[in-house]
Amino acid sequence: MNPLREGLQRQRVPEPCAMVIFGASGDLAHRKLIPAIYSLAHEGSLPPYFALVAVAVSDFTTESFREDMKKAVDEFSRHKPINEAVWNNLAAGIHYIKGDFKEDSTFQELGALLKRLDAERGTKGNRLFYLSTNPSLFEIIPTQLQANGLTTGAGWRRLVIEKPFGRDLATAQKLNAHLQSIFGESEIYRIDHYLGKETVQNILVLRFANGLFEPIWRNQFIDHVQITVAETLGVGSRAGYYEEAGAVRDMMQNHMMQLLALIAMETPISLKAEQIRNEKVKVLQALRPILAKDVKHSTVRGQYARGYMEGAPVKGYREETNVSPKSVTETYASVKLYIDSWRWSGVPFYLRHGKRLAKKGTEISIFFKRSPDILFNAADSETPVDQNVLTIRVQPDEGVSLRMEAKVPEQQLQIQSVKMDFRFGGSSPEAYERLLLDTMIGDATLFIRHDEAEQSWAFFDPIIDAWRDEDSRHVPQYGAGTWGPKEAEDLLANDGRKWRRL
Amino acid sequence: MNAEPATSAMSREMFHSDGNNGGSQPCLSNLVIYTEEAADEQLIRDTITQYILKHPCRVIVIFSLPRSAISRLDGSFSAHTFNDSTGKSVACDQFTLHVSGSAVKELASAIQPLLVADLPINVWWRGNFLSQRIIVEQMLAFADRFIYDGVNWTNLHFTVMQVDDFFTRHEEKVAFTNFNWARLRPWRECAADFFDAGMFENEIWELNTVRIEYMSMPGMEEGYQFRALLLLSWLAVQLEWVPETGTPGMDDVRLEFKDKRGENVNAELVMLPQSTPTSQGLQRVVMSIHTADRFHAFIVERDHHDRLMILRHDDTHTQRVLRTFPHADSKPSDLLLRELGRRQRSRVFEKSFKLASNLLQMI
Numbered sequence: 067m068n069p070l071r072e073g074l075q076r077q078r079v080p081e082p083c084a085m086v087i088f089g090a091s092g093d094l095a096h097r098k099l100i101p102a103i104y105s106l107a108h109e110g111s112l113p114p115y116f117a118l119v120a121v122a123v124s125d126f127t128t129e130s131f132r133e134d135m136k137k138a139v140d141e142f143s144r145h146k147p148i149n150e151a152v153w154n155n156l157a158a159g160i161h162y163i164k165g166d167f168k169e170d171s172t173f174q175e176l177g178a179l180l181k182r183l184d185a186e187r188g189t190k191g192n193r194l195f196y197l198s199t200n201p202s203l204f205e206i207i208p209t210q211l212q213a214n215g216l217t218t219g220a221g222w223r224r225l226v227i228e229k230p231f232g233r234d235l236a237t238a239q240k241l242n243a244h245l246q247s248i249f250g251e252s253e254i255y256r257i258d259h260y261l262g263k264e265t266v267q268n269i270l271v272l273r274f275a276n277g278l279f280e281p282i283w284r285n286q287f288i289d290h291v292q293i294t295v296a297e298t299l300g301v302g303s304r305a306g307y308y309e310e311a312g313a314v315r316d317m318m319q320n321h322m323m324q325l326l327a328l329i330a331m332e333t334p335i336s337l338k339a340e341q342i343r344n345e346k347v348k349v350l351q352a353l354r355p356i357l358a359k360d361v362k363h364s365t366v367r368g369q370y371a372r373g374y375m376e377g378a379p380v381k382g383y384r385e386e387t388n389v390s391p392k393s394v395t396e397t398y399a400s401v402k403l404y405i406d407s408w409r410w411s412g413v414p415f416y417l418r419h420g421k422r423l424a425k426k427g428t429e430i431s432i433f434f435k436r437s438p439d440i441l442f443n444a445a446d447s448e449t450p451v452d453q454n455v456l457t458i459r460v461q462p463d464e465g466v467s468l469r470m471e472a473k474v475p476e477q478q479l480q481i482q483s484v485k486m487d488f489r490f491g492g493s494s495p496e497a498y499e500r501l502l503l504d505t506m507i508g509d510a511t512l513f514i515r516h517d518e519a520e521q522s523w524a525f526f527d528p529i530i531d532a533w534r535d536e537d538s539r540h541v542p543q544y545g546a547g548t549w550g551p552k553e554a555e556d557l558l559a560n561d562g563r564k565w566r567r568l
Numbered sequence: 569m570n571a572e573p574a575t576s577a578m579s580r581e582m583f584h585s586d587g588n589n590g591g592s593q594p595c596l597s598n599l600v601i602y603t604e605e606a607a608d609e610q611l612i613r614d615t616i617t618q619y620i621l622k623h624p625c626r627v628i629v630i631f632s633l634p635r636s637a638i639s640r641l642d643g644s645f646s647a648h649t650f651n652d653s654t655g656k657s658v659a660c661d662q663f664t665l666h667v668s669g670s671a672v673k674e675l676a677s678a679i680q681p682l683l684v685a686d687l688p689i690n691v692w693w694r695g696n697f698l699s700q701r702i703i704v705e706q707m708l709a710f711a712d713r714f715i716y717d718g719v720n721w722t723n724l725h726f727t728v729m730q731v732d733d734f735f736t737r738h739e740e741k742v743a744f745t746n747f748n749w750a751r752l753r754p755w756r757e758c759a760a761d762f763f764d765a766g767m768f769e770n771e772i773w774e775l776n777t778v779r780i781e782y783m784s785m786p787g788m789e790e791g792y793q794f795r796a797l798l799l800l801s802w803l804a805v806q807l808e809w810v811p812e813t814g815t816p817g818m819d820d821v822r823l824e825f826k827d828k829r830g831e832n833v834n835a836e837l838v839m840l841p842q843s844t845p846t847s848q849g850l851q852r853v854v855m856s857i858h859t860a861d862r863f864h865a866f867i868v869e870r871d872h873h874d875r876l877m878i879l880r881h882d883d884t885h886t887q888r889v890l891r892t893f894p895h896a897d898s899k900p901s902d903l904l905l906r907e908l909g910r911r912q913r914s915r916v917f918e919k920s921f922k923l924a925s926n927l928l929q930m931i
Contacts, residue, residue: 068769069806070760073916074753075906081766114761114878114890151875151892190766 080506082115083192083221084183086176088167088207089199090120090131094228098259099198100135101143102498107156108145111503115188117159119179123166131162144496159187167199167207173214180216191221194505201230204241208248217248226255226505229320230311231514234530235523242516255505256514260321262497264490265464267512269328269430270337272458272466279456280333282434284409289453291415292431292566293325296423298375300546301397305388313367313399314526317419323350323522324514325460326415329430330405339511343518350521354404361532366542366553368398370422373546380422380546394541396533397421400554402561403525416558418565422546427568428460442471442481452483455566465489595661597625597908598683600707603694604632611900612694618901620660621652623908626684627662632672634700639669641678676706688712690908696720698730708738715907718748719791725928728794732925735918743913746921748795750903754893755799755850758868758878761891762855771864773828774857778803778835781852783842793821794924796837796850801924802916803855809833811923814930821931 071077085103087095106112120131136157140148161179165172183189193216197207204227211217225245232238245254260266273279282288295317301308308316327346334341356364371382384391398420405415434454442451455469467487474480504512542551549555549565558564599619601612609631616627643665649657663682667675683689692715697704708714721727735744763772780799784792800823804811809825812832825833840851849870856865865881876893898906 068760068763068765069772070756070763070803072806073914074757074760076757076760079761079764081764108894110757110761110891110893113764114767149894151873152894155889155892192766 080113082113082190084117084189085194086119087196088121091122091124094198096138097142098498101139104139105499108152117183117187119161121163126162128162132157173210194224196226205244212248224253225249231519235527238523259497261512262501264494265460285413289433289435293417295419295428297421298426312395319522319526343515347518352405352407353525354406358532364402366400367396368542368544368551370397370546371543375547398550420550425568430458431566432456597688599625600628600691602630615901620650624658630665633668634672636668639671641671642666713743715745718746721791724790728925745907749917758876762866775855776833777856777858779854781838782850783847785848797924802920805919816931
């Protein structure tokens with residue numbers, strides 16, 4: 067431990083390293099990765115000895131790539147205006163290699179450059195490989211790295227991959243097995259940017275730093291839990307990908323299951339990565355499988371039809387560019403699931419996600435059981451009371467609110483629901499800033515372990531299979547700008563509940 | 569007197585006038601600001617504006633004229649909303665007290681009813697608090713953190729002794745923040761950068777020469793010298809150097825330490841002539857390993873754009889910029905945010921201050 071770090075804000079400082087971004091000319095690097103790296107440099111969180119190598123097929127030179135990235139930083143960084151000195155210092159370490167990922171020559175050129183950077187910029191042989199590419203390259207690039215001697219040598223090696231981690235259990239297992247044949251599991255960082263969000267990290271603090279919540283965080287006090295990820299956008303330019311994926315693969319199987327795991331996990335014995343991931347995976351292992359015969363009663367899928375968003379007409383999904391007019395891909399999914407553990411026995415979790423819904427928002431709502439039917443809740447009472455609801459808003463308008471009952475200040479007894487609201491203020495670091503820094507430091511807490519990804523697929527595979535086997539022409543439609551198909555309302559109504567309105 | 573009904577009513581009115589039927593008003597702490605300078609008003613207003621957006625709190629501003637012949641205490645209350653660049657707005661209550669003459673001695677009793685219950689109380693004292701010891705003692709009875717700025721100190725030996733006494737008597741209950749120390753943070757961050765894992769983590773124990781250069785506005789030489797001394801003390805505390813001797817000088821102070829291995833460490837604090845009429849503060853810190861057969865320097869340097877650069881210089885006579893850091897100095901609002909964002913006391917500061925206080929006796 068550096069004794070001069072004691073008491074300083076920047077306690078976690080990465081070792082010198084070279085970061086290699088494959089697919090660096092793509093949208094993710096442009097909008098998220100490079101601006102995040104700049105922000106880290108701006109805050110002094112990057113190691114002084116740092117280099118960035120961009121590898122892509124696009125027609126850039128190092129100079130033109132630096133120029134392009136400067137524009138990206140200018141547009142997407144949260145630190146504006148761009149600080150020339152910080153940028154110049156960072157840009158001096160950025161290099162571009164144009165090459166085909168299937169060609170050895172690309173990796174030989176990369177190897178030579180990395181060696182040169184070790185000498186010139188003191189990167190000490192530490193390498194962070196980031197796959198910001200099409201999933202079809204997730205196996206090819208690591209194979210090439212190994213074949214060309216880039217996975218061994220002095221210093222550490224880490225591999226970061228973006229979702230999707232497979233498209234079902236079998237492909238996820240195959241991908242994991244392949245990656246683990248080249249890198250150790252501790253060297254593989256499966257990124258889920260939701261886990262980098264401040265509010266998601268706050269779930270652990272809310273649950274385990276407040277003596278108030280943990281004792282009531284169980285079936286004895288909680289009626290049910292709702293997790294909603296609502297989007298107002300349609301598929302836009304991602305139609306090609308989305309047609310193959312759908313709502314479950316795109317959002318529910320990964321991001322939403324991570325939220326579920328954090329909400330439902332047992333108290334870890336420490337905040338170390340493995341302890342937290344062990345507890346998360348136990349939640350996924352405890353999910354009660356939804357058998358094919360139950361899919362109809364426990365899940366709903368839908369597809370947006372024409373409608374209105376903010377007063378303007380929008381197309382239906384099947385009318386979008388690059389979408390088949392007969393497409394059966396779901397743009398909406400809701401699932402009712404149970405976790406078979408002592409803590410959660412009998413508590414339903416309702417998950418919903420959709421595109422072109424009425425309002426954008428991601429939130430988790432914990433519905434507590436009503437007070438007993440005495441005094442205010444008695445059948446003949448004129449003062450019925452509502453449930454307490456604790457809501458964690460992940461985005462936008464990040465914060466936490468608690469709904470409770472209070473007396474209206476009048477002479478007669480009237481009760482009204484009131485909301486206590488806490489909002490995060492200021493400009494929080496972007497999720498990618500936190501996650502990239504963690505990969506450089508080697509902290510895997512906010513990354514998905516292979517068994518988490520696989521357990522999640524194991525739960526969703528039967529649902530996806532059952533939907534495929536159904537009369538696929540009948541995907542329930544919902545108007546754009548609504549809250550999804552009627553069947554989704556029925557899913558809760560059948561249990562005497564309703565979705566929380568965002 | 570209970571301030572809450574009045575503040576609640578005004579907040580309700582404010583939210584209604586914005587067209588809302590209700591609103592939220594987060595509050596994380598109480599910030600009490602004391603000044604005897606009317607000219608501070610603009611700086612205080614700017615600081616509050618920046619600070620509130622990230623740290624909503626109840627603000628109590630006190631304009632005090634203790635030497636006035638008229639004893640008087642007037643107060644006013646205002647509610648404000650501040651908007652940030654993203655359109656988020658934060659509301660804030662502010663009490664402003666004008667107090668003069670002997671009424672100043674009763675200030676603490678006027679402040680306490682205005683505080684939001686159960687939230688930390690931070691007192692930011694502008695100016696020399698030793699001249700108002702009675703009031704300070706009263707405030708320390710309820711404050712959680714006391715913030716002052718040692719850059720204005722004169723009569724350094726006496727002042728530091730008095731402050732040290734304050735620390736000793738109150739340190740179990742009150743956390744102290746000295747802006748003169750807080751402004752060292754970017755310098756400390758940059759100095760630390762050299763010695764992280766993978767950098768020069770072994771060389772840190774071989775450092776044997778330190779040179780700290782600073783500039784001062786006329787009349788503030790002692791405050792700036794103390795800032796340089798605090799930085800040196802910090803290095804000495806963290807690297808376990810034991811002070812041996814000190815040689816005083818007008819513009820150049822020399823000190824000798826023994827390191828953990830029993831080897832000599834030579835340090836000097838050098839005041840440079842001002843390069844411009846406004847130049848002030850630390851300019852350069854050189855930490856080096858200087859032996860007959862080896863030279864390796866780690867340099868943190870302020871450039872003309874008020875940025876910090878960290879540079880390395882070694883036997884091959886190459887000098888390389890490893891990093892630039894955007895700001896060498898910070899605004900009061902940044903200092904407040906950083907210092908008040910941390911709940912616990914700064915043991916590193918307390919130890920560094922104690923050593924600086926001891927070193928002062930040697931020079």
